[in-house]
Structure formats: structure tokens, C-alpha cells
Amino acid sequence: MRSTFTGIEISKRALFTQQAALTTTGHNISNANTAGYSRQVVNMVASRPLEYPGMMRSNVPGQMGQGVEFTSITRIREKFLDDQFRNENKQFGNYSIQNDTLDKLQAIVNEPTDTGIRSVLDKFWKSWTDLAKDPENVSGRKLVRENANALADAFNATSKQLSDLSNDLTSNIDVKANQINSLTTTISSLNNEIFRIEGLGDNANDLRDQRDLLTDQLSKIVNISVVETPQGYTINMGNTNLVTGQTTTAVTAATLATAMNSGDLNSGEVYGMIISRDRYVADYQQQLDTLANSIANGQVQITIPAGSVIPDGSVLMVPTNTPTGPTLTPVTYSGPVASRTLASDLTVVVQGINGLHKLGYTFATPAAKGVDFFTAKTGTAVTAATFQLNPVIANDPNYIATSLRTTGTAPNETAVKGNNTLALLISQLKDSKFSFNNGGNANGTPSIMNGTLDDYFRSIVGQLGVQAQTTSRQTDNQKAMVDQIEDRRQSVSGVSLDEEMSNMIKFQHAYGAASRFMTTFDQVLDKLINSTGVVGR
Structure with a gap:
């Protein structure tokens, strides 16, 4: 038997659901310019209907809708584009470092000028x-x-100047090693938080965005592969493990050099620094x-x-x-x-x-x-x-x-x-x-x-010019590739203010209609309770 107050419950569910949608829309608008943020949506479903025999169909079950409810709030993300971005980002990191080093070498050699060695x-x-x-x-x-x-x-x-440049690259490798350790430590910590929160049935959308942003940053420094497990991200550099769930493996400049010799390190900024120091600077x-x-x-x-x-x-x-x-x-x-x-x-x-x-x-x-x-x-x-x-x-x-x-x-x-x-x-x-x-x-x-x-x-100057021109072209091409993939990611995961404004109006009207429905049903109940049952009134 349907309750007399079913209408109040249906309108309440509608208010809560539309309010959640409005809140999520506001969250999206607030983070429109937040790096790494993914657009979030409220997933709405019709509530389980009420089953009861129909008055016109004796002993035949019928259903009456019970309104709406939201099952979850999820972020819009495409894993394929994330993997593609990280795969191209490592090459961009490598080429950009080599290009920067060769630009500095050209400034050092300083030819042809009136003050150069020639x-x-x-x-x-x-x-x-x-x-x-x-x-x-x-x-x-x-x-x-x-x-x-x-x-x-x-x-x-x-x-x-060449010696100083070589020393700078060596120092930067140490800095990058520390940066890798900082990123992997934070990622493992986020793995733990996400595991705990989602174990309770919630979606840790914002924490996942933070983890993906850090993973993107890591992909520019060294080549990585990312696999998601129930315990979180497992991140490897070739055969060298960096993160497994809530544990990390620290790296140093020495271990990175060893990884390069073994082939585990084959791209990224650190690879570009080692190549620049040991090949370009040492050669010149x-x-x-x-x-x-x-x-x-x-x-x-x-x-x-x-x-x-x-x-x-x-x-x-x-x-x-x-x-x-x-x-x-x-x-x-x-x-x-x-x-x-x-x-x-x-x-x-x-x-x-x-x-x-x-x-x-x-x-x-x-x-x-x-x-x-x-x-x-x-x-x-x-x-x-x-x-x-x-x-x-x-x-x-x-x-x-x-x-x-x-x-x-x-x-x-x-x-x-x-x-x-x-x-x-x-x-x-x-x-x-x-x-x-x-x-x-x-x-x-x-x-x-x-x-x-x-x-x-x-021949020295000519060789340097050709190498600088080649790496400059490679850097420009790779940057265009990374930007193109990022544009595709943003078209999927990014916040469109026009779309969010449209959603806001839609949810606002739905919320207003639900409020009006509750007011109307309240008037019905008031009439039923206060204006019936008294003869002659």
C-alpha cells in the first residue's frame, strides 16, 4: 500500500539529488583552472518503484515510481589518453633537456663572432x-x-664553461633524483588514502586527480609504466620498481646511471641530462x-x-x-x-x-x-x-x-x-x-x-649547429604531440564553463520544481488532515 506521505518523500529525494548536482557543478566551476582537475558528474537513477496490486487488475502487481536518487559522484577520465600522454611526455622531457644543453653549447662556442676562438x-x-x-x-x-x-x-x-655545464648537469641529476623520490612518496601516500576512502564505498575523485597529476609530472622526468591495482598505482621504470601500493623505492644519481646502463632508463629529463653530459658536453x-x-x-x-x-x-x-x-x-x-x-x-x-x-x-x-x-x-x-x-x-x-x-x-x-x-x-x-x-x-x-x-x-661548429637544429625540431614536434594529446584529454576531462552554466540552470529549475512539488503536496496533506473528518464544518 502506498503511503499517504509518498509525495513528500519523492520531493525530498529530488531536492537532495538536484542539490548534489548543483554542488558538484559549483565544484567543477571552482576548479575550472585547477591543474590536473577532472570534471565530475552526479550519477542519477530512478529509485526502486513501489510494487502493489492494481485496483483495476486484481491480484496483478503494479509499480509506482519513488522518485530519484544519486548513486555516486564520478570523474570523467580516459585511461588511454593518460597512457598516451605519459608515453609522449617522457620523450618531450628528453628532447627539451638536450635542446637546452645544445643551446648553451652554442652560446659557449660563440661562433661565428669577433670574440670566439676562431x-x-x-x-x-x-x-x-x-x-x-x-x-x-x-x-x-x-x-x-x-x-x-x-x-x-x-x-x-x-x-x-664546458666543465661548469657538465657539473650543472650532474647537480641537476641529483635534484631530479630527489624530485623523483618526493613524487613517488606522495603517490604512495595517496595510494593509501584512496584505498582507505574507497574501501568505505566512496569515490576519492579529487585525490585521484592529485595522484594522476603527480604521475604526469613523474612521466616527464623518467620513463614509467603505470598499472592500477586495488592497492593503488604500481609504477615501474623499465624493470626498476618505483612505487608498489603504499611502498616506494628511493633512487639516487648512481642508481639512475645504473638504470640507464641496463636500459631501464631510456627517456625523460634524467636520460636527457646524462646524454647531454656524457655525449654532447664531453664530446665537445x-x-x-x-x-x-x-x-x-x-x-x-x-x-x-x-x-x-x-x-x-x-x-x-x-x-x-x-x-x-x-x-x-x-x-x-x-x-x-x-x-x-x-x-x-x-x-x-x-x-x-x-x-x-x-x-x-x-x-x-x-x-x-x-x-x-x-x-x-x-x-x-x-x-x-x-x-x-x-x-x-x-x-x-x-x-x-x-x-x-x-x-x-x-x-x-x-x-x-x-x-x-x-x-x-x-x-x-x-x-x-x-x-x-x-x-x-x-x-x-x-x-x-x-x-x-x-x-x-x-667541423666542430658545423656539427654543433646540425645537432642543435635537429634537437630543436624534435623538441618542437614532440611538444606539438604532447599539446595535442593534452587538448584531447581536456576535451574529455576538462571543465567547460558554458556546459556547467547550462547544467546549473537545468539543476536549478529541477530543484525549484521539486520544491514546488513539495509545497503542493504539503497543501494536499493540509487539506486532508485539517479539512476532512468534521461533519458540517
Whole structure:
């Protein structure tokens, strides 16, 4: 039997349901600009109807509706788009870091400019050409010294900037490791809260949004796979577990490096940082070291003109052809001046400007043999970081050797006044072909390339430009991909203010109608209770 007060109950249920819908609409509008928020909806169903025999159909059950009720409040989310977003986001993180690093490398190399290494090197060679015009000129010698110091400063500064960039990347890897640990700890905590709340039958919509937002952030840092279980998210980086339910595995810079070597870490910002540091920065540091060392001690073939006097005790490496191929034959020059004077032009291989400079003489009395022009600040290896003008020359430019001819007899030989043979040979090193050890190939075999110093440096700049252009294009394309997927996610999960305003009006009218229905039924009951049952009233 239907209750007399059924109408009141139906209107009450309608009021509660429409009120919940209005509240949820307000919640959506309030979070329209909240990062990671997913639109929520109230799921309404008709209440279980009342069953009773019909008055016109004896003993046949009938049903009368009992209004509406809401079973749950759920968020609108599509897992496929979440997985797609995270899969593309990791590549965007990787490319963006590499692109940023290559942009910084271009700023460090700073070519082509008037202040870059190439420009400073050109000025250095030109000062030798100018000195050859007047080899005894003190101003010309000082200019060579100053340009040599400027070249050393350019190498030192560039090397330090590369070293600083490498250290910055290492520090950022540590920062990212801490960020990963913070994110995974928070995700595991949310797993626990969501498990507890949903175990009571509720939907932890807002907590799920927070967890998904943190997971999205994590997907940009490292490559991850996400599986949802009743205990929450299980997140793995390759075969390395990061989160399982309410437990986490902390990472460090060392464990991330190990994961990269094993293949577990293969994308994301951390991967981009390791690649940038160990491949790009290290490669350009090695090439810069090769250039600096080649200027000082690189193998180069020159031709010494006839009439030149080789310093006593010098050993020249003369290229000769043998049945097994070309080889270098050492030839020692010693004894009186006549025996050390070349009767004809002689082609030899020397070790850079140092090897050539030590074949010449200063204009001191007696003539002094040239010294190493460039030396290492520390140790014996000349690198971009240790490259310096020999302190002996830096303190006294008269130690710059320009002559290859002497007169007199040992030990009182003197350089021929005005002879510029050595200065000309050194200035010609600019266009001479050096042999560069350009690291090694995949098998560890040294890669030797021949070319001028300018060719080698231009190859460095050209390689950097191509790499920067490639990563810039990859970053732009990947960002467009991520943005496109995010737009699709927002079209599904995002809050549309127009739609919410429409819903608000709809629910408002439904609430008003339910209120009117309750008022009407109240009047019916009032009539029934207060105006019936009294005869004659």
C-alpha cells in the first residue's frame, strides 16, 4: 500500500539529488583552472518503484515510481589518453633537456663572432705574418705574445664553461633524483588514502586527480609504466620498481646511471641530462682539447728551405716511402754549422708550433734555441684547460724565435739579422694540414682525420649547429604531440564553463520544481488532515 506521505518523500529525494548536482557543478566551476582537475558528474537513477496490486487488475502487481536518487559522484577520465600522454611526455622531457644543453653549447662556442676562438686564432696567425715582415721589431714580438695569451685565455675560458655545464648537469641529476623520490612518496601516500576512502564505498575523485597529476609530472622526468591495482598505482621504470601500493623505492644519481646502463632508463629529463653530459658536453670538451693540443703539439708536415741551420742535437722526422708504406725516419743533426746547414729543401714532420719553434733561434747573443711556445699549466698534457703561453716567453718576448739561420761557430753562433724564415713557417701553419686524433670509433680504434686547424674548428661548429637544429625540431614536434594529446584529454576531462552554466540552470529549475512539488503536496496533506473528518464544518 502506498503511503499517504509518498509525495513528500519523492520531493525530498529530488531536492537532495538536484542539490548534489548543483554542488558538484559549483565544484567543477571552482576548479575550472585547477591543474590536473577532472570534471565530475552526479550519477542519477530512478529509485526502486513501489510494487502493489492494481485496483483495476486484481491480484496483478503494479509499480509506482519513488522518485530519484544519486548513486555516486564520478570523474570523467580516459585511461588511454593518460597512457598516451605519459608515453609522449617522457620523450618531450628528453628532447627539451638536450635542446637546452645544445643551446648553451652554442652560446659557449660563440661562433661565428669577433670574440670566439676562431677569430682569436686568426689574429694570432696574423701577428706572426706581421712579425715576419720585421722579425727584430719589439712591438711585433709583444703583439705575438699578447695574441698568444688571448688564445690561451679563450681556450681556458671555453673549457671552464664546458666543465661548469657538465657539473650543472650532474647537480641537476641529483635534484631530479630527489624530485623523483618526493613524487613517488606522495603517490604512495595517496595510494593509501584512496584505498582507505574507497574501501568505505566512496569515490576519492579529487585525490585521484592529485595522484594522476603527480604521475604526469613523474612521466616527464623518467620513463614509467603505470598499472592500477586495488592497492593503488604500481609504477615501474623499465624493470626498476618505483612505487608498489603504499611502498616506494628511493633512487639516487648512481642508481639512475645504473638504470640507464641496463636500459631501464631510456627517456625523460634524467636520460636527457646524462646524454647531454656524457655525449654532447664531453664530446665537445674532447674536440676542444684536441684542437688546443694540435696547435701546440699536433703532427704537421712542413718544408724547411735550403740554407737553414738546424740546432745542434736536433732530431728531425723525415717521411720516407717503404715497401710496407710511408714511415718516419729520424735524422739527427749535430756538429759544426756547416754540417747542420741544409743543402736543399727538406720536408719533415714536426709536433705543432712547439716542434717548429724549437728549430729556430732567438736574436740573443749568442743565439738561443727556441723553446716550447705553448705549455701545460699543470702536468704534461696540453688541453684546453691547461693551455698557456710558455712563461719564459710571457716574461720576455725576446725568447720568441724567428730565424732559421746563424753565423759564426758554436758556442758563439748568432742569428742572421733580419732572417724571418721561422716566422714565415709558423704563420703558414694556419693553412697546413694537421693529423687530428678525433677520439675513437665503436671498436675503440682511434679516428684520425687530416685538415687545417680552421677546417677542424669549422667541423666542430658545423656539427654543433646540425645537432642543435635537429634537437630543436624534435623538441618542437614532440611538444606539438604532447599539446595535442593534452587538448584531447581536456576535451574529455576538462571543465567547460558554458556546459556547467547550462547544467546549473537545468539543476536549478529541477530543484525549484521539486520544491514546488513539495509545497503542493504539503497543501494536499493540509487539506486532508485539517479539512476532512468534521461533519458540517
